[in-house]
Amino acid sequence: MLFSQIKRKKPEKLRGLQKMKAYLDNGATTQVAKEVIKTMQKVMTNHFGNPSSLHTFGEEAKQELEKAREIIAKKLNADPSEIIFTSGGTESDNIAIRGTAYKNKDKGNHIITTSIEHPAVLRTCEALEKEGFKITYLKVDKDGLIRLKELEDTITQQTILVTIIHGNNEIGTIQDIESIGKVCKSKNVLFHTDAVQSFTKVPIDVKKINIDLMSISAHKIHGPKGVGALFIKKGTRLRQIITGGEQENKNRPGTENTPGAAGFAKAVELCKEQGIEDMIRLRDMLIDGIEKNIPDVILNGSREKRLPNNVNIAFRYIEGESLLYQLDSKGIAVSTGSACSSQSLSPSYVLLAIGLKPEVAHGSIRFTLSRYTTKEEIEYTIKNVKEVVENLRKISPLAKRRD
Ligand SMILES: Cc1ncc(COP(=O)(O)O)c(C=O)c1O
Numbered sequence: 001m002l003f004s005q006i007k008r009k010k011p012e013k014l015r016g017l018q019k020m021k022a023y024l025d026n027g028a029t030t031q032v033a034k035e036v037i038k039t040m041q042k043v044m045t046n047h048f049g050n051p052s053s054l055h056t057f058g059e060e061a062k063q064e065l066e067k068a069r070e071i072i073a074k075k076l077n078a079d080p081s082e083i084i085f086t087s088g089g090t091e092s093d094n095i096a097i098r099g100t101a102y103k104n105k106d107k108g109n110h111i112i113t114t115s116i117e118h119p120a121v122l123r124t125c126e127a128l129e130k131e132g133f134k135i136t137y138l139k140v141d142k143d144g145l146i147r148l149k150e151l152e153d154t155i156t157q158q159t160i161l162v163t164i165i166h167g168n169n170e171i172g173t174i175q176d177i178e179s180i181g182k183v184c185k186s187k188n189v190l191f192h193t194d195a196v197q198s199f200t201k202v203p204i205d206v207k208k209i210n211i212d213l214m215s216i217s218a219h220k221i222h223g224p225k226g227v228g229a230l231f232i233k234k235g236t237r238l239r240q241i242i243t244g245g246e247q248e249n250k251n252r253p254g255t256e257n258t259p260g261a262a263g264f265a266k267a268v269e270l271c272k273e274q275g276i277e278d279m280i281r282l283r284d285m286l287i288d289g290i291e292k293n294i295p296d297v298i299l300n301g302s303r304e305k306r307l308p309n310n311v312n313i314a315f316r317y318i319e320g321e322s323l324l325y326q327l328d329s330k331g332i333a334v335s336t337g338s339a340c341s342s343q344s345l346s347p348s349y350v351l352l353a354i355g356l357k358p359e360v361a362h363g364s365i366r367f368t369l370s371r372y373t374t375k376e377e378i379e380y381t382i383k384n385v386k387e388v389v390e391n392l393r394k395i396s397p398l399a400k401r402r403d
Contacts (some may be wrong), residue, residue, distance in 0.1 A: 099238030171301030172310025
């Protein structure tokens, strides 16, 4: 069945919020923090000038922008001059990958990535392939981890960039970017990581780890949508891929989104260690609750090297879409695959890459928490997932064949 054939319910005013019992789709996006809204409102109202203008309005806006840059840089232990603002993770990935590829074309044409990247990286690499670049897509093991030796062996004299996701958006697996960075440094190859899902959830110190470029995004951490940043290590040269003015060190022309940047920085300031510990506790409670109460389930991704907010489970013998809609009717928001690919009814390429059979991949659901997630939400979710899975299995031809 085509997606266009699926009947969608008419949106009503605040229907989602009214029926919400558990919002567990924070990997897709998060609720904007009220402190972030307040900050953005203040900047939009009081500091609306163009940061490039020379008068006081411009100067004040510039101050807000630079304050935001400093806060984000500090979180990564970077220098503020190494941060540029973008319109989100997708644009950061594009600037990093295309910018490096075009700038280093005379040195080589080989890029290494993985088969489980976000589409923002995969589609960019595929587009470059059509332009003559050679791309190697590293395979991953059953946990979703790359093999370092394979990476090492794949790098050639022609390799100009390694781009590997930090925390996977679907299965939550965290790659060992410290070791990957070491390999890249020893081979003198640039290293970009997409840290959109891991930023603020897994500590990253760019002075300790060899990273040349890193993409991050505000809306995954209770910040606004349409705002992101790219860390560009001092001395790393990129070709400008959007042409225009000289903003953001000429790497991202266009009038800066000052309220967005300020909102992003506020969201970063609000991320505290305790919030991460609580998320891990609730994440493990959800995994335990499902594994202990429901038979024939598989935790997708690594159990140990896992994002603090990600639970991805295959429920055998049922369709993930049916489970998603039944949970939605009970006020529980989850996703099948990542939000970006959930409009497609083909099984997730990430789940296939870790070795799941298509029918098992089809029965997988991603639950993603945030620091706003409560114990009550998790308890409610476990109880309802158990009920719905039992009911769906009663009518599933796949479950009947198993008996
Ligand atoms: C790993 C990863 N990279 C990139 C993106 C794209 O980020 P944005 O939505 O800010 O463009 C996402 C969003 O889902 C993501 O999860």
